[in-house]
Amino acid sequence: MVKSKMIVGIVAALAVVGIFVGNSIATSKAEDAMAELKLQASVFGAKVEYEDVSANIFGTVELEDVSVTLNRDTLDIETVSLSGLAENVDDISDITLMLEGLSAKGMSKSSIDKTPDSPIELVIYSAVMNGNELDAMLDISIDQDKNELAINELTIEGQDMGDISLSTTIYLDSPIKQGINIHSNLNITNFAVTAQDSGLADLFFEIEAERKNTDADELKDKFFAKAEKGVSRAKGVEKEFMEAALDLIDGDRVTMERETDEKVSMDFNRLRRYGITSILKEAKITFS
8 A cells, every 4th residue: 555655656746747847848849939929020020028938738828928019009918828739730629818918008199099989999099098908818619620610708808898708600611720711701600799888888978078078978868869769760680789789888788699500601791791780680690
């Protein structure tokens, strides 16, 4: 019994040493890869810096205090973590990317649109002008034989902005290792998006009120009164979409989902031509 325990103890110790050595080798490879990345970025005029890099034998790489500078604009990230990596791209099946403490305080304020009127523009304004930070997480699974990409979770959360989460399964016409071409035909099955606003809508009305020299609450009331008239005239999925958008602006959590294994085309060219409501109708999207 004593010998058995001793053997188990020795094996466990060797395993710990092996993992430590393996992690050291993995970290060395990660440092070499980052050195190559920094060199490639410099070709495009970008400067990539980080305080520390670590990796382990299980395919996880973590960077601390990352900064990316281009044309005097700097983007800072407290932590970047990427797991599921493999030396051979054919061996990659599950990847998780996490960004914590993404800050745009180092971006030039002079180039920012001072009258943002879309969610993306409002996020950029909030991050650059107000210094609000973001966290993001992407978890995906890849089946290269089926050209299937499952977005298990894509979550973005911003300070005084809100959050949005997406999950879906995408089928590509071309080999997945070639990447996603927005001009190619994409097919999806299950689909879910959940979002809640916690500051972007108010930011929009505050900016507009200052520009028009009026009260933000009064401007918001007028917006809802006009929008609700539009909702009363709408029908079907268009009406549901507009109602969900108003609920979101009003601070409610909104979910848009499709629960089926039946594939539906998400051709971006068609989306631009016919609008989102035609896609929502064909895909049988529900709102809650």
